[in-house]
Amino acid sequence: MTAVEYEHPIRKVRDDIATVISRAKDRGAITYVTRNGERVAAVVPLPIAERGARPPARTPLDSQGRPLRPAPSAKGGRFGIDVESGGLEPSHEELQWTRAALEALHTHLASVTAETAALLGVVGQALAAVSDRHMGTAQELLDGVAGRFEAPEGALADAIEMFDELTAPDDALCVTCRQPIGHFYGHEGFQHYREAVNQYGINATEIFEPEDGHAPQATHVPRTRPDIADGRVVRPPVQPRTTTEKE
Missing domain, CATH: 3.40.1620 (YefM-like fold)
Incomplete structure (x- = not known):
């Protein structure tokens, strides 16, 4: 090279x-x-x-920086335990999802690497042009780079999102009421929380005390994993909130 x-x-x-x-x-x-x-x-x-x-082989990308080779897909969900092993081994569904997520992460990182290497090559040519006092050539090379940062930037964003889903902790529930609990800044230990709509009509996390006043005791259950389609995390569409106000 x-x-x-x-x-x-x-x-x-x-x-x-x-x-x-x-x-x-x-x-x-x-x-x-x-x-x-x-x-x-x-x-x-x-x-x-x-x-x-x-030149070395590069991951083929479309105009928006998406890999052209087939990307993995997998159905998400809250996967249970493997019954045959008594919970000692991951379930078949969990294995399939994890493999697809890792393959997608690998594809995105390969795209970032390939595009970054290509951009480095152009910048290297610009440096050589400046060394030879060919400022116009250097400017032309840099002008050709314009817009090419979107491909690695998009692939890196997809990689980070997939990595976050792969490493997310399992859900914590209260043993007594089976409601979600978690740790929050400014509070000690686990706290009960729920999603509520604030006065501005925005969904927000609300910490609350249960009516019977019981203290949260944690048990962990497998988290709900999102669907993966064409190598990307699928987010459910946000449903519009409808309200009826009295005039």
Whole structure:
């Protein structure tokens, strides 16, 4: 893999052939020879010439940065225990979901790596152009990068979301009332909580005391995992809240 690439007209390459060869030998750089602005030949390092100068394979992406190869899908849910092993082994459904999530995470990270490597190559060419005082070429290279950050950015966002679902803790319920409990800033120990609509009509988490005043005691149950479709976490659509107000 080359560190930088150069592009020179035939006359400049002829006059500086010693420098061109030294760059290829010592820095692994490719120098493209041009005639009237068109590439017609190249001076490449010998190891690259012997193995072929094809660029490394990259994950194929669509215009929005999504991987074109088939992405995994899996049905989510609150998976139970494996009955045959008495709960010592994960259930078949949990194994399928976890494998699909890991494959999706791997795909997204591969996309980030491939696109980042491609962007690094362009920036390396811009650095080489600046070193040769070709400021216009450097600007053209950077202009070509515009818009290409969306693909790795989107893949990284999908990877983070999938990673969060893979590492999320199981749900904690109160032994007495089987209601959700959790830890909250400014409160000690577990607290009962529920989702409620505040005065602004926004869903918010509300900490409350049960009517009989019992203290929360935790038991953990498998969390509900989301569906995975085409390698991405599926979020249920937010249902509009309808209210009836008296005039």
